[in-house]
Amino acid sequence: MTARPAPSTPLAAFPPWQRWLKRWWAGLVLALGISIVIVYYYNQVPDITTAVLRSTVRQSTPLILGALCGLLGERAGVINIGIEGQMLLGAFVGFLVNVWTANLFLAVMAGILTGALLGLLLAFMSVTLKIDQIIGGTVINILSLGLTGYLYTAGLLTEGKLQSIRIAGLADIPLFGPVLFDNPPITYATVFLVFLIHYVLFYTKWGLRTRAVGEHPRAADTLGINVYLMRYWNVIIGGGLGGLAGAFLTLEAVGSFERGMTNGRGFVALAVMIFGKYTPLGAWGAALLFGFATAMQTQLQFGGKIDIPHQFIGMLPYVLTIVVLAGFVGRTRIPAADGIPYEKE
Amino acid sequence: MSDSPALEVRNITKRFPGVLANDRVNFKLGKGHVHALLGENGAGKSTLMNIIYGLYSPDEGQFFVDGKEVSIKNPHDAISHGIGMVHQHFMLVPVFTVAENIVLGAETTRGTTLDMRTARREIRELSQKYGLEVDPDAIVEDLAVGTQQRVEILKSLYRNATILVLDEPTAVLTPQEAGELFQIMDQLTEKGVSIVFISHKLKEVLFVADEITVMRRGQVVGHTVPDETSEQGLAGMMVGRSVLLEVHKNPPSLQQVALDVFQLRVHDERGVDAVRNVTFQVRGGEILGIAGVQGNGQTQLAEALTGLRDIEGGTITINKHNAPEMNPRALVEMGLAHVPEDRHKHGLVLPYHLGDNAIICTYYIPPFSKGLRRNERAIMDNAERLIAQYDIRTPSPLVPVGHLSGGNQQKVIVAREFSRNVSLLLANQPTRGLDVGSIEYIHQQIIEMRDRGVAVLLISAELDEILSLSDRIAVMYHGEIVKVVEASTVTRTELGLLMAGSTGEPDQPK
Numbered sequence: 001m002t003a004r005p006a007p008s009t010p011l012a013a014f015p016p017w018q019r020w021l022k023r024w025w026a027g028l029v030l031a032l033g034i035s036i037v038i039v040y041y042y043n044q045v046p047d048i049t050t051a052v053l054r055s056t057v058r059q060s061t062p063l064i065l066g067a068l069c070g071l072l073g074e075r076a077g078v079i080n081i082g083i084e085g086q087m088l089l090g091a092f093v094g095f096l097v098n099v100w101t102a103n104l105f106l107a108v109m110a111g112i113l114t115g116a117l118l119g120l121l122l123a124f125m126s127v128t129l130k131i132d133q134i135i136g137g138t139v140i141n142i143l144s145l146g147l148t149g150y151l152y153t154a155g156l157l158t159e160g161k162l163q164s165i166r167i168a169g170l171a172d173i174p175l176f177g178p179v180l181f182d183n184p185p186i187t188y189a190t191v192f193l194v195f196l197i198h199y200v201l202f203y204t205k206w207g208l209r210t211r212a213v214g215e216h217p218r219a220a221d222t223l224g225i226n227v228y229l230m231r232y233w234n235v236i237i238g239g240g241l242g243g244l245a246g247a248f249l250t251l252e253a254v255g256s257f258e259r260g261m262t263n264g265r266g267f268v269a270l271a272v273m274i275f276g277k278y279t280p281l282g283a284w285g286a287a288l289l290f291g292f293a294t295a296m297q298t299q300l301q302f303g304g305k306i307d308i309p310h311q312f313i314g315m316l317p318y319v320l321t322i323v324v325l326a327g328f329v330g331r332t333r334i335p336a337a338d339g340i341p342y343e344k345e
Numbered sequence: 346m347s348d349s350p351a352l353e354v355r356n357i358t359k360r361f362p363g364v365l366a367n368d369r370v371n372f373k374l375g376k377g378h379v380h381a382l383l384g385e386n387g388a389g390k391s392t393l394m395n396i397i398y399g400l401y402s403p404d405e406g407q408f409f410v411d412g413k414e415v416s417i418k419n420p421h422d423a424i425s426h427g428i429g430m431v432h433q434h435f436m437l438v439p440v441f442t443v444a445e446n447i448v449l450g451a452e453t454t455r456g457t458t459l460d461m462r463t464a465r466r467e468i469r470e471l472s473q474k475y476g477l478e479v480d481p482d483a484i485v486e487d488l489a490v491g492t493q494q495r496v497e498i499l500k501s502l503y504r505n506a507t508i509l510v511l512d513e514p515t516a517v518l519t520p521q522e523a524g525e526l527f528q529i530m531d532q533l534t535e536k537g538v539s540i541v542f543i544s545h546k547l548k549e550v551l552f553v554a555d556e557i558t559v560m561r562r563g564q565v566v567g568h569t570v571p572d573e574t575s576e577q578g579l580a581g582m583m584v585g586r587s588v589l590l591e592v593h594k595n596p597p598s599l600q601q602v603a604l605d606v607f608q609l610r611v612h613d614e615r616g617v618d619a620v621r622n623v624t625f626q627v628r629g630g631e632i633l634g635i636a637g638v639q640g641n642g643q644t645q646l647a648e649a650l651t652g653l654r655d656i657e658g659g660t661i662t663i664n665k666h667n668a669p670e671m672n673p674r675a676l677v678e679m680g681l682a683h684v685p686e687d688r689h690k691h692g693l694v695l696p697y698h699l700g701d702n703a704i705i706c707t708y709y710i711p712p713f714s715k716g717l718r719r720n721e722r723a724i725m726d727n728a729e730r731l732i733a734q735y736d737i738r739t740p741s742p743l744v745p746v747g748h749l750s751g752g753n754q755q756k757v758i759v760a761r762e763f764s765r766n767v768s769l770l771l772a773n774q775p776t777r778g779l780d781v782g783s784i785e786y787i788h789q790q791i792i793e794m795r796d797r798g799v800a801v802l803l804i805s806a807e808l809d810e811i812l813s814l815s816d817r818i819a820v821m822y823h824g825e826i827v828k829v830v831e832a833s834t835v836t837r838t839e840l841g842l843l844m845a846g847s848t849g850e851p852d853q854p855k
Contacts, residue, residue, distance in 0.1 A: 203459055205452045212438050212449050219436035222400070223450030223500075224421035336439070 023277070027285055034292070042175050052295045053179040058253060060284075060291030061190050062087065062262075065245035066269025067276060067283035068197055069115070072238035075201065075278060076231045077214040077337040078126050079133040082118065082140030083242050084266025089144040090115040090246025092151070095158070095257040098250070102159040108186070108247045115243020116236050118144070123235040127228050130341035141266075149259055161255035162186065186248045191284075193241070198280040210234055214335035217342040227342045242266070264318075271321045277332050286324075293317040349412030351376045351539035352397070352428070352508050357406035359392055363740070366392040367403070368563040374508065374541055377534045381542045381554035385583055385780035387750045389563040390543050391433075394510050397541075398430040399423040410508070424451075429501020430510040433517075435493050439486035443479055444468055447500045471502050476532045491522035498529065502538075509533065510541045515549055516778065527553050545583070545780050547576040561585055584782040592813040594792050600629030603769045603800030604650070609659035611645045619645035621824040622659070629768065632791070632801040634815030634832065637844055639806045642824035644686060647773045647804055651683050652676050663769055677706050680768035684758055684775045686804075688751075692758045695747030699739060700728035702746050703761045735760040736786065752783030759790055770794050773804045788814060808840060822846045 021028075042049040066083045073080040094111030098104060118140050125136035162184040170181040201207035212220040213230045221227050245265070250257050272290055276282030297316040300308075352374040359367040367389050374380045384390045395401045397408070399419045408415050410426045417423050423430075437446050444465050453460045465481045472479055477495045485493060494514060501509055511530075515523040530540055530553060544550050550557060551571045559567040559582040567582040581587050604627040613619035619642045627633045637643055648654035650661060652673040661668040664679055671679070685691035693702050704713045704724055712723040728742035737756045739749055746754055755775070762770070772791060776784040791814060795801050805811050811818055815832040820843040827843050 204457050205454055205459060208445060208449060208452060208459060212441070215440060216436070216438045219438055219446075220449065222398075222420050222430070222432065222436045224419065224424060225450050333440070 024282070027282070030289070031285065034289075038175075046175075048299065050175065050178055052292075052299050053175070055295035055298060056288060056291040057179060057183065057187060058291070059294040060287040061187050062245040062248050062253075062265050063269050063272045063287040063290055064190050064194060064284055065241050065248065066266055067273040067287060068193060068280060069238040069240075069242035069245065070270055070273045071276075071278055071280065071283060072197070072210075072234045072241070073119075073122075074273070074338050075214045075335055076210045076234035077217060077335060077340065077342070078123065078231050078235050079137065079339040080119075080122060080235065080238060080242075081134060081137030081267075081270065082122055082144075083137075083245075083269050084262055084264070085137075085141035085144035086115040086118045086239050086242030087246040087249070087266050088148055088260070088262045089118060090243030091250040091261060092144075092148040092246070092257055094243075094247035095156075095250040098158045099156045104159075104162055104251060107251050108162075108244070111247030111251070112240045112243045115246065116240035119236040119239020119242070120232070122239065123232045126341060127231045127235070130343070133339050133341075145260065148257075152257065152259055156257070158255060161250075162252040184252045186244065186252045189244075190248075194280045194284045201280065211335070213342075214337055217337050221342075221344065231342075245269070268317065268321050271324050274332050275324045278335065290317055290320060293320045348376075350374055350409070351378075351411065352541075353409040353412075354393075354397060355407045355409070357393060357396060357403050359389075359396060359401060359403050365563050367396065370406075370560070370563070370565055372558060372565070374539050375556065376539055377537050378555040379530060379534060379540045379542050379553055381544060381550040381557045382560065383544060383547075383550050383557055383579060383583060384560035385545060385782055386752055386778075387780075388560040388583070390560055391512060392563075393560070394430065394512055394541065394543060397423065398428060398510060424504050424506070427505060427507040428510065429498075429504060429506030429508065431494065431497040431501065431512060431514060433513040435497055437485045437493055437496060439484075441485060442481065443483050443485060443488075443496050443499075444481035446485055446496060447481075447503050451504055468499065468503065471499055475499075475502060475529070475536065477502075477529060489522075490517050491525060494518070494522075494526065495529070498533075507537065508539050508541070510543070512543045513545075514542070515544065515546065523549065547579050547781070550579065551576065559583055580781050583780070592788050592792060594814075595796065597631040597795065597816045598798075599631055600798055600800075602626050603629050603664055604802060605660075605662040606650075607660045607662075609646070609649065609661060610657040611642070611649045611654060612657055613645055618657070619824050620649065623821075623824070623826050624659075625819055625826060625829065627769070627800040627802050629798045629800045630795060631816045632795050632803055632814055634811040634818045635802065635804045635821055636808065636811045636818050636840055637806070637821035641821050643773070643804045643806075643821060645824075646821075647683075647686065647771060650771055650802070651681065651685075674706075680766065682762035682765060682767040682770045682799075684755075684762055684770070684772040686773040686777075688754055688758055693746050693754060696745050698743045698745055699732070699737070699749075699757055700724045700742045702757055703728050703731055705761070707765070731757075731760040731764060734764070735790075752779045755779055755783065755787065759787055763790055763794060767794075767799060770799050770801045771804070772801065774806065775803070776805075776807070776810060784810075808837060812837065812840070820844055 038049060038053065066087060069083050069086065070080050090111040093114040094107045097110035098107035101107070122136050122140055125131050125139065126133040164182050164184050167181040171177045201210065209220065209225050209230055213225065213227050217227045246262065249261060254261070268290060272283050272286045275286035276284070294317045297313050300313045301310045350373045354370065354372045357367050357370040370389070370393055372393065382390050382393070392401065396403045397417065399417045399422050402418060408417050415426050417426065438449070444461060447468055448464045453463055468481045471477070477499055479492055479495050479499065485496060488496070498509065514526060518526060534540060542554060554571055557569050557571065557574070557579070558565055559579065561583060607624050609620055609623045610618060611620035623646065625633065635643060645654060649656050650668070652668065652671060656669050663676065663681060666679060668676060689695060694705065701724070704727060707713055712720055713727070714720060725742060731737065732739060732742060735756050737760065738753050746757055749757070775791065776787050779787070791801060791803070803811065803814055812832060817829055818832050818835060818840065819829045820827045820840065822844060823846065827846065
């Protein structure tokens, strides 16, 4: 037994809402500040404000999905730095299926399936073969970059992309209406998934077991929980979400595929996951912040009102990523068994 | 209740590569009994229990629960037959609440949602029924070790365990917590729970058990009841020969002062005084024991003496040299030997083989180095010599020390440190977690060092060890030396009081 400094006041001593506040106060203050700024600008320039917020939601969607992908794996104890690759290949295959079948639903499913298969590959490498998980993720990234680069042929045309669905009534609310209730299907699905995964992780048997496997796999094993199976499924489902993020890019946002079009979003999603403290709701908030930075960056570059070289403005989201990772990684509690292959005795 | 035993295993055999871990073991646990399983480290106790809990599958053997033959292939089977296990290293998720840990794997749900409200209620009922007080909403990592153990017991009871296996349950507990555990065990057996109590501590086995089975080298070598045996008898059965529980030593022949510590002050990691104005001397040929409950500054004192931690004030003089100015290597070259508190962290490089571990503080000087190259021949010769001289049980000097048993690992350290030409020995918890045979051996070696004229500073939390080895005893409490006493005149009770901070004199008004 080593003497451990007594925790000043255990967090458990506080009622739940105070605990929640202690954990999230910084995010709340930030959200409040941004809300005030938004309302202010909405009064000044309603059109631009609405455009920036719509862009925020668009930009944040792949980040949320990517973060949910990483989060499921890491909560179960598998580090996934292959999100970028899962997105990219998902985007590519989704796009191809759309070209061939002209069926957007099939295309989206193909994107999800592609991501899930890459998840299966990652799970096989890290759970069964027990190779270093960072290398496993890198393999997936390089594989996807290589495959898409090699197989891509320019000039493929599609039958269009997923269109916005206006929810009548709600979409007429000023400011929030057009931002929240006039979006294409994957964007709606993403918001639903945030709450679904939050519920699954924290209020179901599956979630409790997933978190146990990521924290103390041997304890779970002695209680008859199949550690390997839990890890496999979480990484596969996560991969599906990564694939969906890719499908969003080609089938909803852009409508076509370009080489390397994920452009580091998979890695920003990792930052989003960490900034969101490995929780779906936190990741949602963090993704909106990053999406907002990207939207602002676009607006400032093309709004042409200020005199800063566009390279600097373009840096904004990436600088934010670095600041967040440097400032928050140490303070976030990572699942204890994250990245450590489980060996049965 | 039928009179068939709660649990019986017959002819359990388990082979690991190169070892027969269990050799036709028979074991019978009576209903409502505490059956102690006693044996040295590596005797096969834990293997047997892991087999009973379904973590290992045996090569041969049968299981009977309540007289009926059952098959146990995984923990799930064991749980469904009412077998629960409290592992030596707790199987609790530190960031989960007590309730979450208890229900994990046996969750009740309403629809798809976890039903924590029912779980909490059931846990409260269980706590009350068995007198295991614990708050279901507490986070496990905030709890004291003794309380965590209660959570482990509750975890088994929640799964309706009627047979409880406690693997070395007192190893991590303070004496007070151990006392509480024994009360809990009483209450459990009263309610019909049968307990297998694994231990290598003779006193507590005699105190707590209804029956005792002794294992040695994978075999059951004896079965007895506490009334018919003694510590001496049990120790003999465990080791296979008669064991000296008492250490015999001649009066010390005192020589020059080897270690002189004056008004030493040392901080801990948080910058708080851990050692406060400590002053003592150790002469060649004597053993000064530092007694005290763990966490009263002993660790920091040892680190300061070995050059691993900066001092804040005072002086340390070793063989007339100013020690804090010297680095650890210079101290070693001056004749300091160190048996560190944590043999895995500071004593050995676990993936290295025995030969390399044995030269880890002398690898750079001849004969072990030849210019820039290693002298493999000398290194191996040295290893072979130490293995023979210090009775280290290993298949070969090329085995990574991480694969050796705890006792043999400690012998590697002792061999390395004691075989050098040393004048001051700092032994910090030298027998922690070891079995009787190894303890006896290491104690003899320490006495031998003293008789060779080496100054020995022994730091230990085991009162028996301090009392049997030391010539003088300094009691440490809250970073201060409360009192220095002669070992021959002091009693256990007096020491116990001193360790709790009482100086034996009337309290001074502050």
